[in-house]
Amino acid sequence: MPSNIRSVRGFSDTLPPVTATWQVLEARLHRILDGYGYQEIRLPQVEKTELFSRSIGEVTDIVEKEMYTFEDRNGDSLTLRPEGTAGCVRACLEHGLLHNQQPRLWYAGAMFRHERPQKGRLRQFHQIGAEVFGLAGPDIDAEMILMTARMLAAIGLNDVELQLNSLGTPESRQAYRQALVDYLSEFRDQLDADSQRRLQTNPLRILDSKVAETQALLDQAPTLEDYLDQASRDHFAELRERLDAVGQPYVINPRLVRGLDYYGRTVFEWVTHRLGAQGTVCAGGRYDGVVEQLGGRSTPAVGFAMGLERLVALIEENQGLVRADQADVYLVLLGNAAEREGLRLAERLRNDLPGLRLLMHCGGGSFKSQFKRADRSGAQLALVLADQELADGTVGLKNLRESGEQRSHPLDGIAAVLGEHFGITIHSED
Numbered sequence: 034m035p036s037n038i039r040s041v042r043g044f045s046d047t048l049p050p051v052t053a054t055w056q057v058l059e060a061r062l063h064r065i066l067d068g069y070g071y072q073e074i075r076l077p078q079v080e081k082t083e084l085f086s087r088s089i090g091e092v093t094d095i096v097e098k099e100m101y102t103f104e105d106r107n108g109d110s111l112t113l114r115p116e117g118t119a120g121c122v123r124a125c126l127e128h129g130l131l132h133n134q135q136p137r138l139w140y141a142g143a144m145f146r147h148e149r150p151q152k153g154r155l156r157q158f159h160q161i162g163a164e165v166f167g168l169a170g171p172d173i174d175a176e177m178i179l180m181t182a183r184m185l186a187a188i189g190l191n192d193v194e195l196q197l198n199s200l201g202t203p204e205s206r207q208a209y210r211q212a213l214v215d216y217l218s219e220f221r222d223q224l225d226a227d228s229q230r231r232l233q234t235n236p237l238r239i240l241d242s243k244v245a246e247t248q249a250l251l252d253q254a255p256t257l258e259d260y261l262d263q264a265s266r267d268h269f270a271e272l273r274e275r276l277d278a279v280g281q282p283y284v285i286n287p288r289l290v291r292g293l294d295y296y297g298r299t300v301f302e303w304v305t306h307r308l309g310a311q312g313t314v315c316a317g318g319r320y321d322g323v324v325e326q327l328g329g330r331s332t333p334a335v336g337f338a339m340g341l342e343r344l345v346a347l348i349e350e351n352q353g354l355v356r357a358d359q360a361d362v363y364l365v366l367l368g369n370a371a372e373r374e375g376l377r378l379a380e381r382l383r384n385d386l387p388g389l390r391l392l393m394h395c396g397g398g399s400f401k402s403q404f405k406r407a408d409r410s411g412a413q414l415a416l417v418l419a420d421q422e423l424a425d426g427t428v429g430l431k432n433l434r435e436s437g438e439q440r441s442h443p444l445d446g447i448a449a450v451l452g453e454h455f456g457i458t459i460h461s462e463d
């Protein structure tokens with residue numbers, strides 16, 4: 034017998050009722066983005082490989098070992114997008130969105146990285162991200178960070194910590210990089226293998242190492258702050274002042290460097306301790322050099338991305354955002370005539386009560402089996418149509434969540450009763 038085909042490792046299904054959490058989560062996040070004047074941009078999931086190597090950086094984890102890169106039938110090297118920023122910059126340049134404009138954009142969708150799947154880490158995962166172009170000052174950084182705070186609060190996450198750092202200009206980072214290499218080279222043998230390799234390729238990434246021995250060595254290392262240029266120092270101080278002024282708490286994390294090469298000046302992450310090593314739910318910062326790197330005119334830019342799987346995991350731990358039930362009302366129908374009348378009734382109720390979630394029983398069966406399904410659907414009320422009701426021109430109404438008898442109501446009054454129960458105003462045609 035042929036074996037069943039399973040999903041690909043790291044590519045997961047999202048099933049009901051968790052999909053309802055996703056919908057509410059997305060709707061709330063979209064509403065806040067909209068409220069800050071951000072507009073949605075929809076981007077392809079496949080780009081030319083070069084786009085990512087040129088923007089994210091050749092010696093980053095993503096480009097070195099995480100990309101899904103393939104040759105298509107024309108022999109072009111293409112890559113499933115590992116993140117959204119590069120494609121967003123590409124699209125802005127391609128369509129001239131940066132000419133005398135400062136677009137505020139958001140995007141959402143699947144991203145692909147070949148990592149070791151574990152809790153909060155998938156190979157296909159989903160992000161909502163935003164980018165702003167053409168604004169260099171700390172004012173937009175502050176507003177964007179406050180927007181992310183509002184987004185997290187809107188989905189009930191109040192125990193995530195905002196971490197901030199400044200990476201300075203490429204020049205100041207270069208000077209720091211040298212100092213860090215000089216310091217760490219003395220302890221080369223004590224570094225983990227990854228960090229030893231990074232000492233040559235991308236030493237700043239060592240700061241990010243999750244290995245305890247390496248972190249201990251870093252305690253005495255020079256810090257980036259000592260190498261910041263004055264303009265970046267001022268920019269960072271002004272950002273902090275603005276956050277202080279509105280009472281937004283944060284902690285400065287001098288080792289926060291972010292995994293992508295393109296960041297400079299402001300970087301920030303929202304971190305929780307509830308997801309183990311996968312604790313970052315939102316990450317972002319400034320990337321003033323990328324537009325030029327991709328062939329545009331020098332344009333400042335700042336953005337962030339949130340990992341939706343991690344947000345959903347936290348929400349589910351918090352008892353969820355939404356009811357997991359399937360319907361408000363379950364329509365029980367006994368017999369052929371009732372089934373036909375029931376369809377008419379259901380359609381009328383859908384006209385009269387917009388938003389009512391009505392699940393009509395299909396497939397026949399006894400009262401008992403239908404009520405079992407009604408109960409399982411999570412509906413509060415059951416409507417019942419059988420011979421007696423048809424003969425009387427009534428419909429039975431039973432509260433499935435409270436004790437009490439089934440009561441009968443005239444057919445033409447039932448919409449009003451349900452509207453009252455669920456707080457829905459009856460929709461009138463005129």
Ligand code: ATP
Nearest residue numbers: 148153154155158292313314315316338339340343
């Ligand atoms: P990490 O250090 O956890 O690997 P990262 O620095 O690679 O994160 P970013 O590229 O900044 O992550 O992506 C922004 C957010 O997207 C992360 O903070 C996280 O919430 C989410 N994310 C990144 N990679 C994954 C993944 N493989 N699976 C699920 N979510 C992810």
Ligand code: MG
Nearest residue numbers: 094095148292
């Ligand atoms: Mg990563």
